Amino acid sequence: MFFKNMKLLVVFMFFVLGTVNAVAQDEAGVSAKQVVDKFQTDLISIMKDGKKLGYSGRYEKLAEPVTNSHDLTKIARIVVGKEGEKLSEEQQQKLVDVFSRLSIASYAHNFKDYSGESFVFDSEEETTRGGVVVHSHLVIPDDKPVKFDYMLKEKGNSWRIINIIANGVSDLALKRSEYTSILEREGFDALINKINEKIESYSKQ
Amino acid sequence: MSMKTINNEKGIMKLSLFYFGLFFCIFIVNSAVAEDTESQQVVTNKSDPYESFNRKMFRFNDSFDDYLAEPVANGYKWITPKFMQTGVSNFFNNLENINVVINDVLQAKFSQSAEDTGRFAINSTLGLLGLVDVAKDLGLEQNQEDFDQTFAVWGVPQGSYLVLPIFGPSTARGIPAAVFDAAANPATYAGVHLKWLSIMGSAQPIAAVAMIDKRANADGALKFIDEAALDPYVFTRESFLQWRNNLATDGKSEASLDLEDLGDQSLDGNKRSGSAQSLQNDSGKKSGFTLRLEADSKSFSKASQSFDSAAQSFVTSTKAYEEAGKKLDTFNASKKKRRKIKD
Numbered sequence: 001m002f003f004k005n006m007k008l009l010v011v012f013m014f015f016v017l018g019t020v021n022a023v024a025q026d027e028a029g030v031s032a033k034q035v036v037d038k039f040q041t042d043l044i045s046i047m048k049d050g051k052k053l054g055y056s057g058r059y060e061k062l063a064e065p066v067t068n069s070h071d072l073t074k075i076a077r078i079v080v081g082k083e084g085e086k087l088s089e090e091q092q093q094k095l096v097d098v099f100s101r102l103s104i105a106s107y108a109h110n111f112k113d114y115s116g117e118s119f120v121f122d123s124e125e126e127t128t129r130g131g132v133v134v135h136s137h138l139v140i141p142d143d144k145p146v147k148f149d150y151m152l153k154e155k156g157n158s159w160r161i162i163n164i165i166a167n168g169v170s171d172l173a174l175k176r177s178e179y180t181s182i183l184e185r186e187g188f189d190a191l192i193n194k195i196n197e198k199i200e201s202y203s204k205q
Numbered sequence: 206m207s208m209k210t211i212n213n214e215k216g217i218m219k220l221s222l223f224y225f226g227l228f229f230c231i232f233i234v235n236s237a238v239a240e241d242t243e244s245q246q247v248v249t250n251k252s253d254p255y256e257s258f259n260r261k262m263f264r265f266n267d268s269f270d271d272y273l274a275e276p277v278a279n280g281y282k283w284i285t286p287k288f289m290q291t292g293v294s295n296f297f298n299n300l301e302n303i304n305v306v307i308n309d310v311l312q313a314k315f316s317q318s319a320e321d322t323g324r325f326a327i328n329s330t331l332g333l334l335g336l337v338d339v340a341k342d343l344g345l346e347q348n349q350e351d352f353d354q355t356f357a358v359w360g361v362p363q364g365s366y367l368v369l370p371i372f373g374p375s376t377a378r379g380i381p382a383a384v385f386d387a388a389a390n391p392a393t394y395a396g397v398h399l400k401w402l403s404i405m406g407s408a409q410p411i412a413a414v415a416m417i418d419k420r421a422n423a424d425g426a427l428k429f430i431d432e433a434a435l436d437p438y439v440f441t442r443e444s445f446l447q448w449r450n451n452l453a454t455d456g457k458s459e460a461s462l463d464l465e466d467l468g469d470q471s472l473d474g475n476k477r478s479g480s481a482q483s484l485q486n487d488s489g490k491k492s493g494f495t496l497r498l499e500a501d502s503k504s505f506s507k508a509s510q511s512f513d514s515a516a517q518s519f520v521t522s523t524k525a526y527e528e529a530g531k532k533l534d535t536f537n538a539s540k541k542k543r544r545k546i547k548d
Binding site: 109144167168169170173178179181191194195198201202 | 250346432433434435436440442443444450451452456
């Protein structure tokens with residue numbers, strides 16, 4: 001009798017602990033590394049079907065993984081820098097829309113087929129300002145590996161990529177220089193037109 | 206083309222290694238900068254004070270590439286079998302290893318210098334004078350070291366970004382460094398003795414082949430810029446400066462990670478974390494190298510500016526000569542007048 005009760009108790013305890021654990025994990029959300037892992041896995045699997053899917057197929061399949069792992073609103077805000085303050089609410093929204101489409105389009109264009117590539121996780125570190133950097137590299141058969149460092153920031157109870165540094169070249173810094181320069185020299189409409197032209201040319205190749 | 210293009214990005218930069226006849230270029234740059242500082246635009250980047258001049262040079266190089274370099278490189282790729290192209294690239298890369306070893310030593314990377322010496326020895330013998338990259342299969346990767354990186358390690362700041370005619374992107378520190386690089390590369394001298402090999406009537410056939418080879422290798426990278434850049438000039442500048450910075454710090458520089466500062470809306474417009482200048486100011490205390498650089502940078506900051514100011518003083522002195530010339534002319538004219546009056 002005692003043992004039976006004990007057994008029940010243990011089962012009950014496990015059950016309770018299990019739920020608590022599950023709840024706790026839910027509260028902690030997804031870690032930065034998990035976000036990067038999932039995105040890289042999605043990317044590789046889309047690359048594998050790349051040829052079959054074609055550009056539009058890849059675009060459609062990538063839309064969700066990209067928007068779920070990247071903080072595109074924040075990136076769009078950062079890349080226009082101080083110039084962003086001069087933009088109206090409507091313009092800012094337009095920029096975020098166009099920029100999001102560009103981000104997905106460039107993935108769809110650049111990761112179009114598969115020839116044995118794989119991502120390897122190296123390390124993870126916290127930065128002084130509460131961000132996390134996930135260091136990884138892409139192994140390419142018969143070629144030098146490419147270092148991919150992802151900079152993530154916390155958003156809600158999850159993490160989002162805000163910058164990718166490929167072989168030491170920061171995508172965010174590059175875009176920021178380009179976008180602020182175009183805004184200063186040619187204005188907002190020119191920037192939007194240029195981004196749209198890029199999306200157009202990505203879709204054609 | 207797939208994402209391999211990303212890896213090719215270093216190819217663009219190789220263009221900047223077309224370092225022959227450099228002094229001539231410096232003079233062109235200096236005189237052109239003279240005209241340009243006056244029409245300086247409002248838009249300035251800290252690391253690119255000569256932007257409007259650089260943009261003009263960039264456009265010139267672009268059309269030079271369209272009309273000459275690209276057709277020549279494509280022709281070369283078309284008529285040369287792939288294995289020969291690889292052989293040619295390997296041959297020149299192997300010669301560059303002499304410079305790599307020198308710079309390993311100058312940067313106190315002694316174990317790497319031993320590896321690179323071994324690499325050069327193996328490829329020069331087993332690799333048939335460097336035509337075959339045997340060392341790579343033995344696990345000895347090609348390292349990239351040059352005088353620009355050595356100067357960076359010694360604490361010389363990068364200085365202003367400059368686009369040279371034909372040679373492409375460089376910096377105030379990169380130009381003198383390139384002269385040393387060229388001096389330490391046998392390919393620079395080889396042509397003198399091999400005039401009979403002369404292709405295209407060039408007095409430096411080996412140098413010409415090296416340049417065509419580099420342009421052919423950079424093809425993927427240049428196409429990537431065309432595809433990805435909204436503003437190809439800014440794209441090239443930023444990726445060049447970041448790439449050089451990454452090489453100089455052997456990838457340890459966290460400067461590019463400092464972008465998280467950008468996330469805060471304190472966004473100060475002058476700060477371009479991407480460009481290498483932020484290296485001295487705010488890159489982490491993580492690596493001893495950076496610390497050392499910070500310490501040294503003060504003592505060396507004058508050195509970097511000295512090149513810029515040398516350029517400036519050249520400009521002012523040419524102006525002074527011009528004015529002096531004008532004064533002489535007017536003086537002579539008035540003398541003649543006086544004589545005429547006397548007569």
